[in-house]
Amino acid sequence: MAQPISFIHFSGHQHFRSRLVLSILSGRHVRIDKIRSEDKNPGLRDYEISLLRLLEKATNGTIIEISVTGTAILLKPGVILGGTLQHECPLSRAIGYFLEPIIMLAPFAKKPINITLMGITTDDHDLSADILRTVTLPHLQLFGISEGLELRIKKRGASPGGGGEVQFLCPIVKQVNTLNFVDAGKIKRIRGVAHAVRVTPQFSNRMIEASRSILNRYIPDIYLYSDVYKGNESGKSPGYALTLLAESTTSAIYCAEAISEAGVAPEDIGLRATRALLTEVEKGGCVDQKHQILVLLMMVLGSEDVGRCRMAEPMPKTIQFLRDIRTFFATSFKIVPADISDPNCSQLLYSCYGTGYVNANRTLA
Amino acid sequence: MDDQTHKAHRKTDKGGKANKKDKGKEKQHGYNEKAFAPMSGRRADRQGRRNVERDQTRLHVPLVNRTPDEDPPPVIIAIVGPSGVGKTTLLKSLVRRYAKQTLNDAKGPITVVSGKKRRLTFIECNNDINSMIDIGKIADLVLLMVDGSFGFEMETFEFLNILQSHGFPKVIGILSHLDLIKKASTLKDTKKALKKRFWTEIYQGAKLFYLSGVLNGRYPDTEITNLTRFISVMKFRPLVFRNSHPYLLADRLEDLTPRETVRTSKGKCDRTVTLYGYVRGTNLRLGTNVHIPGVGDLPLASVTALGDPCPLPTADSEKRRKLSEKKKLLIHAPMSDVGGVMYDKDAVWVNVPGSFTRGNNEIPQGEGEQMVMDLQDVDQTLEDRVAQSNIRLFGSSSKALVVDEDKDSEEEEYSEQSDSGIDSDEDSEDEDMDEDEDIPRHADNTGRTTRRTVTRTLPSNTQERTEIDYAESDSDLGENEDARVKLREDNDIPDDDDEGEDEGEEEDEEEESIPRWKANLADRAAQLAAGTHKRRKDWIKLIYNSSLSPEEIVNGQQSTDKSSEDEGDDFFQVKSTHAEDPDVLDQGKEPLDEESLKKWEDEEMLDSIRNLFITGAEAAAEGEGGDGEGEGEDEEGSEGEGEDEDEEGVDEDNVGGSSSKPTGKLTRAEALAKKKEILKRKFDEQYDDPSGPKADFYDEKKDEIAAQLALNRAEFEGVDAEARTLVEGFRPGQYVRIELHDVPCEMIENFDPTFPIIVGGLLPAEERFGYVQVRIKRHRWFNRTLKTNDPLIFSLGWRRFQSIPIYSLDDHSIRMRMLKYTPEHMHCYATFYGPVALPNTGFCAFNSLGTDRPGFRISATGVVLDIDRSAKIVKKIKLTGVPYKIFKNTAFIKDMFSTALEVAKFEGANVRTVSGIRGQVKKALPKPDGAFRATFEDKILKSDIVFLRAWYSIQPRKFYNPVTSLLLSDKSKWTGMRLTGQVRRDEGLKTPLDINSTYKKIERAPRRFNPLIVPKKLQAALPYGSKPKLMAPQRAPTYLQKRAVVMEPEERKAVALMQQIRALRKDQIARRHEKKEEKKAERAKRLEKEEAKKGEREKERKKDVMRMAGQKSKREAEMQEGGGRGPKRRKT
Structure with missing residues (x-):
């Protein structure tokens, strides 16, 4: 009997990366079309091509077919090398x-x-x-x-x-462990890295000062490092940024970041990063919004047990990711409000039954 | 013996003895420490060590058991053995023991209830090796039957080896036909010998049962009861493969293909098939693929949970400790003839034992007889009945619907059976019947609407069953279930006790009959009034069940509402534009929104999140200790928090529970109580269990597993069935119906219930194909070596397939070197193309699955190591060339390569001459093509052959041929690709002989070496030590030769005497030698004579042996003609 080869079909250029990742992990063939087909500059962008090349390098036996116009690709994944x-x-x-x-x-x-x-x-x-x-x-x-x-x-x-x-x-x-992370805890420490390359190192100190002006009121355990790279290690363009992270007692981590912009003082960048961090903290949960997808993916790939995680409301790309997970792994999440008794609580409890994904690529002996 | 009466013992109540005894008794209370104390220190040491060792033996790697504790699937008990050993008899005896039914034609899986917590599925495994492989993969317990009068047969050992490579289930050996051994001592010896062999094969102390003769077509009841006792206490250890794959043993198969399609295609179209069975292993999810061994890979078209056809007694139906006799009658065996009814392809056979007279109501009638009588009782047509029937919308509705006279449509609906109205109609009918049993059952209760093939269901509940298929919600299922069970009870065993119970149940139903929406009206009103109930998004529904774009979902309720309305209203929809916006980047972080960050400029806002930090005081209960900065303080705070959170978690779990009343005082008290509780627990932990053996690794792991399993259960406790299925799939223990499309028609056409149908779920990785590297060892009982590139049949994972392996060995961890043949008594690697299986999966391999070859059929066993898309196997290749011009250490070599390009590729490669002179490839020469310059460590000879050792990489052939044995009409006659030798034999071809490969005598001319000539000039220049010392032979006689000797007379005398003495001595030796020769000859003669005698004896012995062998082979040949494989001496 002929082996039925079924393609999973997607259209649009969005959620490109997560779909490729899901395809490679699940081994299902994927066809994505209508990639910016309506655009003046249709087809895949250079960075997407580069990503495909990278994935080809990191795997063995992957077949990627890109249409002539670049608006459709076909991925037959191999094993991750x-x-x-x-x-x-x-x-x-x-x-x-x-x-x-x-x-x-x-x-x-x-x-x-x-x-x-x-x-x-x-x-x-x-x-x-x-x-x-x-x-x-x-x-x-x-x-x-x-x-x-x-x-x-x-x-x-x-x-x-x-x-x-x-x-x-x-x-x-x-096999990845099953996650059971429902206790967000309270923030116990704040860390940060301020870096400045090809500009005066004073900028990073100024960002730190500004950030501390807000954060000092909350907890004393704040360390913001000034990370300076010099010479060859500092790249080709000038720039500076402040990265902040807040860690809770149960080691839930929230993070925020602000990048230098032309005509904006370093103090403002520092403030911006700090406020973004506070926004994240306010949203709460055990995982910050930037890492929802990663955590959900690993939960699905866990052993065949119930994994639970408390998170803020899903972002649009997370929602699409959940839908994609269902097409690839036939698994859905149970999403209920984390706190029934508290009507103002916007956090949700995501729980799912792991698929028992085992690393089949691993070599024995 | 027992009728002899004994005088009862009378105790003395006076005297010293009475006193003494009492005294002794007093001491006997409790545990006597001294009795078991060791006598010496050494002994104590040994005892301690022994205890520790014994404790260790009980430890096994902790494995998660994914089978749920409540409502587990039936245990699969396979009855395996060679033909004629009494499998069917045992099966019938066991079924009779459990279900009190006598089956005449026991086929397919038979499920019975064996206890309050356990059901059993019996399946008989026929003697086909494909069935044995499949059964070995799913059986939880194997009853391995051995003919005691004959001994072990090859199939038994084959089956045990199959089990070994696929995870060993529990095995109970059963010796049958022991009554054929008449002599008691022989019987004892046979038992002992067989037990010993059995123990070496399984483990020391494995259980072996003995069954004596057959009575009334069954084994003796006492023996069967003993066996069932062992079965009922059997514990099962989870097996790794089964605990990571869902699977089911199909006990029913239906063909749903439209008849018309089948007719027009002359039965050759692909079929739509439904399979029924209990889910086992892990959760079965819709959307995955399954593999049916013997058929192939198929996607699941749909899966539906059905009511359990053989349910366990529930807590309220069964209050007694033991299982009631009524429950024992439950049996689910759609493929056999339960109750004397058997379904053929186009006929129904009713088996009536003894004489049958109609109207004899006293005798309980079988199902089949009842059915026939019902058919005879019919006085109305279906049409009439439909017209009369009262259709109620709900089972509990008081008023019936008025039936539309449009009968055509009605009938259509009826045949589809998807209409809930009809369902309820059926329900009501059933209830009617419950109430008054006198009314004979209506004919349509036994009628079927779907054409049945060979399989069957319980006829009395076909309707209920199909309606369960389409039940809308869980509660429906439950109700139907009750009705069904009740029906069976009432019909099958007229029992007066039942009435009371039934009425009670009906009352319950009436209570329940208040519509659901009314039930908790008051509660809801209260909720609404309280106003605490805020409208929340139902995320599960929004994400999985709506077609809204993610942005719409996130952006809020209004837009979603609107668009959902749109969905309903308009056929045409405006294409959402932003999804196609090419500027939207797939980015890791959202851009910072300046506006939303502005709110943090407000001090109040900043203060509002203070409670999210550890320093921020939150609840009053926390106290004022917040300002401290010590680590301990932090930790305590955090732990307290943790507990709080946990409590919240629990709250969420029992969603249905009463909502906490937000009275300030009460909550405060509660909080206080909670805190006290925590403190108490902490205290207990610290002080209660001081010596408390620190939980070792083993216990820790077990606790972890148990905690996770408890969480798994708790998480989905209150969730409704549909949502639960969406998230976790179908749990093990559920009875499901699986629909498969595009099934090869041969599966239906050639269906045989004696061959098991297994549906094995596949993990995502297992659907792929690739090169599988395995560690393999030829089985020591397989008497031929395996050859690279010969096809081999693998049984790996769920699959059976043929592929072409290449054997290899690891060559010093540098390369994988191909082997032509598998090594003797050693593992090697094999690489083949095929469907992937997870590393560490065991497999066994066969050269052929047929019964034509008498020997042991399992040719190799092994384990999967690696999976890849390419293989790195090399074989050695030697390129040869000859020198055509030789300089000092340089030579020009030709005939190794054909072009300069090839040479360029091998520049710097090592070469060697036959005589062992090593060298290197340097550069290509312009002429002739492919010639090159090479340098050597010494001057080579013109006659030397230069060779270059290289490695050539080979890939296994991409050949995959699934063993589709279930698709054949003769299931044991599957033939795959034949071995090369077999093809040649069948086609009458000779092995091709390459003329260059033949061995010929090599003619070598004797080598002639020229003398070494050193030129005179050079000789002169050499130092004396190096000069060749060549002297001309002496020509003139020497002085000693020249001189004349004249002796004195005494001298002459002495010389003469010496000569004489020497002559005498010579003569003496000669004579002695002569004598010795004589003796030697004599001895040789004697020996020759003896040798001849011995040869004669040997010849005689050989003759005897050959005669015996000839007789034996002749006998075997005769038996072969008599019966197929594995003929047996049967003493009858």
Whole structure:
């Protein structure tokens, strides 16, 4: 009997990364069409092509077919390989754009991954290298991926010139742990990194000062580091940014970030980051909004037990992600208000039954 | 013996003895420590060590058992053994024991209730190896039957080896036909021998049962009862593979293909098939693929949970400790002839034992007889009855609907059975019948609307069952279930006790009959009045059940409402534009919104979130300790918080529970109580259990598993069935109906209930194909080696398939080197193309599944190691060339490559001559093509052959051929790709012989070496030590030769004497030698004679042996003609 090959069909350029990741993890073939077909400049952008190339590099046996116009692609995923890789990211997107899918795939690779990405480390669209290092990786630790998990920022590169370099190391696991994280706790410490490249190092101190002016009222345990990269390590363009994170007693982490802008004083950048952090804190939950997708994905991939997590309301992309998960893994989430008795509580409790995903790529013996 | 009466013992009540005894008794109370105390220190040490070791043996790796504790699926008990061993007899005996039914034709799975908490599914495994493989993968308990009068047969060992590679279920051995052994001592010896062999095969002390003769077509009741006792206390350890895959053993199969399509395609169209069975293993999710061994991979078209056809007694139906006799009658065996009714393809057979007279109501009648009598009783047509029937919208409605006279449409609906009105009609009828049993049952109760193939259901409840299929909600299911059970009770066993219970139930139903929406009206009103109930988004519905875009969902209720209305109203919809907005980036973080950040400029706003930080005081109960900065303080605060949160979690769980009253005082008291509780717990933890053995790893893990399982249960406790299925799929233990589309028609056409149909769920990874690397070992009982590139049949995961492996070995961790044959007594690797299985999955392999070969059929076993999309196997290749010009250490080599490009690829490669001189490829030469310059460590000879050792990578052939045995009419006759040798034999072809590969005698001319000539000039220049010392032979006689010797007379005498003595001595030796020779010859003669005698004896012995063998083979051949494989000496 012929093997039925079923494609999962999507249209539109949105949620491109999460769909590719789900396809590779589940092994289902995916066809995405109508990629900016109505646009003046139709088809895939350079960074999307670059991402596809990166995924091809990180896997074995992946077949990617792109239509002539670039408005449709077909992905037949192979096995996730891992190992030592290098990738030059285009300057249109920051490294975070490429590293996010890699972080989702890396624990399920055949070999521990060691990937060096070059390009922009911080910009205002994607998660900066600092957030990935200090916030995203601790989120993976919730699922038992910790030993040897590391992100090294070797060089910083601000947009538009880039020139940054990060190295990501990730171990492999057999199966991720089931998450049961319903207690958000209270914030016990605040940390931050202020960096300034190719501008006066005083800028970072000024951002820190401004930020402290708000945060000092809450708790005393605040450390904001001034991280200065010099010379060759500081990339090709000037820029500075402040990354803040607040950690709770149960190690729930909230984060925020603000990037330098032309004509805005460093103090304002500092204030902006601080206020964004307060917004996140106010929303609450155990996972901040930027990492909803990562956490939900890992919950679905857990063993066949109930995983629970308390989070803020889903973002639009999270909603689409939940729908995509259902098409790929046939699993839905139970989403109920976290606190029935409190009518003002907007937090939700996400619980799902793991699919029992086992890393089939792992080699035995 | 027992009728002999004994005098009762009388105790003395006086005297020393009486006193003494009493004294002794006093001491006997409780545990006597001294009795078990060790006598010496060494002994104590040994005892302690033994205890520790014994404790360790009981430990197993903690595994999660995913089978739920309440309502588990029936335990699958497979009865396996070679043909003629008494499997069917045992099955019938067991069914008789549990269900009090005598089956004449026991086929397919038979489910019975065995206790208050346990159901059993019996299945008989026929002697086909495909069935044995499939059964081995699903059986929880195997009753392995062995003919005691014959001994173990090959199939038994094959089955045990299959079990071993797919996770070993529990096995109970059963020796049958022991009555054929007449002599008691022989019987004892046989039992002992067989038990010993059985124990070595399974484990020391494995349970082995003995069944003596057959009485009334069954085994003796006492023996069967004993066996069932063992079955009922059997505990099962979860098996890894089954605990990670959903599966079900189909006990019923229906073909739903429209008859017309089948007719027009002459039965060759793909079918739509429904399979029924209990879900086992893990949760079955819609949207995954399943594999049916013997058929193939199929996507699940739909899955519906049905009412349990063989339910466990519930707590209220069964208040007694033991299972009542009535429950024992429950049996679910759609493929066999329960109650004497059997369904053929186009006929129904009713088996009537003894004589049958109509109107004899005293004798309880079988199902079939009842059915026939009902058919005879019919006095109305269906049409009439439909016209008469009162259709009520709900079962509890008081007024019936007026029936529309349009009968056509009515009938249509009836046949579809999707109309709830009809359903309720059926319900009401059933209830009617419950009330007065005198009215004979209406004919349509036994009627069927779907055509049945070979399978069958319980005829009395076909209607109910199908209506359950379409039940809208869980509560419906429950009601129908009750009705069904009741019906069975009433019809099958007229029992007076029942009446009271029934009435009670009906009352209950009446109570329930208040419409749901009315039930908690007051509560709701109160809720509304309180105004606490805020309208919330139903996220599950919005995300999974609406077609709104994510942005619409997030942006708020109004827009969603509007668009949902739009959905209903307009056929045409305005295409949402923002989804297609090309500027929207797929970005990791949302852009900062300046406006929303402005609110933080407000001090009050800043203060409002103070309670989210540890320093912020929140509840009054927390106290004023907040200003401290110590770590301990922090921790305490956090723990307190944690507890609070936990409590909240619990609250959420029992959603249905009473909402807490927001009275300030009460909450305060509650909070205080809570806090006290926490403190108490903490105290208890610290002081209560001081010595408390620190929970070791094992206990810790077990506790963890138990906690997670409890959480799993609690999470979905109150959720309604539909939502629950959406989130967690179908739980193990549920009876489901699986619909499959595009099933090959042969599965239906050639359906045979004696071959099990298994539906195995696949994990996402297992649907893919790739190169699977396995560690493999040829089975030591398989008598031929396995050859690379010969097809092999694997049983891996759920699948059975044929593929072409390449064997390899790891060569010093540098490369995977291909092997032509599997090594003897050693593991090697094999790589083949096929469907992926998770690493660490066991498998077994076969060369052929047929019964034509008499030996052991399992050719190899192993385990999956790795999965990839390419294989890295290499084989050695030697390129040879010859020198055509030789310089000192350099030579020009030709005939190794054909172009300069090839040479360029091998620049720097190591080469070697036959004589062992090593060298290197340097550069290509312009002429001739492919020639190159190479340097060596020494000068090579013109006659040397230069070779280059290289590695050539090979990929296994992409061949995958599933064993589709269920699609064949003769299920054991599956043939896959044949081995090369077999093809040659069948086609009468000779093995191709390459002329260059033949071994020939090598003619080598003797090598001639020229003498070494050193030129005179050079010789002269050499130092003396290096000069060749060549001297001309002496020509002139030497002085010693030249001189004449003249002796003195005494001298002459002495010389003469010496000569004489020497001559004598010589003669003496010669004579002695001669004598020795003589003796030697004599001995040789003697030995020869003896040898000849011995040879004669040997010849005689050989003759005897050959004669015996000839007779044996002749006998075997005769038996072969008599019966198929595995003929048996049967003493009758």
